[in-house]
Amino acid sequence: QKEVEQNSGPLSVPEGAIASLNCTYSDRGSQSFFWYRQYSGKSPELIMFIYSNGDKEDGRFTAQLNKASQYVSLLIRDSQPSDSATYLCAVNQEYKLSFGAGTTVTVRA
Amino acid sequence: DAGVIQSPRHEVTEMGQEVTLRCKPISGHDYLFWYRQTMMRGLELLIYFNNNVPIDDSGMPEDRFSAKMPNASFSTLKIQPSEPRDSAVYFCASSFVLTSTDTQYFGPGTRLTVL
Numbered sequence A: 001q002k003e004v005e006q007n008s009g010p011l012s013v014p015e016g017a018i019a020s021l022n023c024t025y026s027d028r029g030s031q032s033f034f035w036y037r038q039y040s041g042k043s044p045e046l047i048m049f050i051y052s053n054g055d056k057e058d059g060r061f062t063a064q065l066n067k068a069s070q071y072v073s074l075l076i077r078d079s080q081p082s083d084s085a086t087y088l089c090a091v092n093q094e095y096k097l098s099f100g101a102g103t104t105v106t107v108r109a
Numbered sequence B: 001d002a003g004v005i006q007s008p009r010h011e012v013t014e015m016g017q018e019v020t021l022r023c024k025p026i027s028g029h030d031y032l033f034w035y036r037q038t039m040m041r042g043l044e045l046l047i048y049f050n051n052n053v054p055i056d057d058s059g060m061p062e063d064r065f066s067a068k069m070p071n072a073s074f075s076t077l078k079i080q081p082s083e084p085r086d087s088a089v090y091f092c093a094s095s096f097v098l099t100s101t102d103t104q105y106f107g108p109g110t111r112l113t114v115l
Helices: none
Strands: A004-006 A011-014 A019-025 A032-038 A045-050 A054-058 A061-066 A071-076 A085-093 A096-099 A103-108 B005-007 B010-013 B019-024 B031-038 B042-050 B053-056 B065-071 B074-079 B088-095 B110-114
Touching (some): A011 A019, A045 A054, A071 A085, A096 B042, B005 B088, B019 B088, B031 B074, B042 B074, B074 B088
Parallel strands (some): B010 B110
Antiparallel strands (some): A004 A019, A019 A071, A032 A085, A054 A061, A061 A071, B019 B074, B031 B088, B042 B053, B065 B074, B088 B110
16 A cells, blocks of 8 residues: 555546645645646646645645545645646655655636 | 855766765864665765864765765865665755764755665
8 A cells, every 4th residue: 555645537527616735645644745736747746735634725725634544635726727736645654755646736717 | 155166966877886075064164974865765965074184984874875075165075986775865064063062054965766
């Protein structure tokens, strides 16, 4: 079992819709969770992180964490074509980041 | 700030040759990380440094790989001899501290192709 698993893509959503990305992790001791966005041919860039159960909102992005279920998600509201990218879930384990394989999102204009 | 700087951006070499990748972290960041990204294995941590000292190299795949950080503003990742399966994008990242919520900033990456 991989340490960090993401829902397989690609995920195609129409412009203005909500994109929902899921991530599960195996280490119950994980303390914090990160979402990175990676455009094709570019480096990962941090969108947001979360470390408490519940929701955390930042603009059009909402991260949700449920430690009991070992589950973290990212919602992208009002999706725009510029949101088309691969989204990487990362889990902090002993201060090192373990990354999921990523989910590719395509927003259709 | 210029961000994390990596060179070269692209490297094409033949099997058996030595390859050296370079990284300059963000000024003031005490931690430096080397990652490798492939389609098959995703983004993997190879090694990280704290104040120029290697802390964890458990991700380094083989003895052919070595990394150094001679000073706070420069690190190298060397592959000798290189093999076709080393073809990947190699990212360097740096962070100010190493807490559970500290952000790692990634460089633009070096795309390595070993023929």
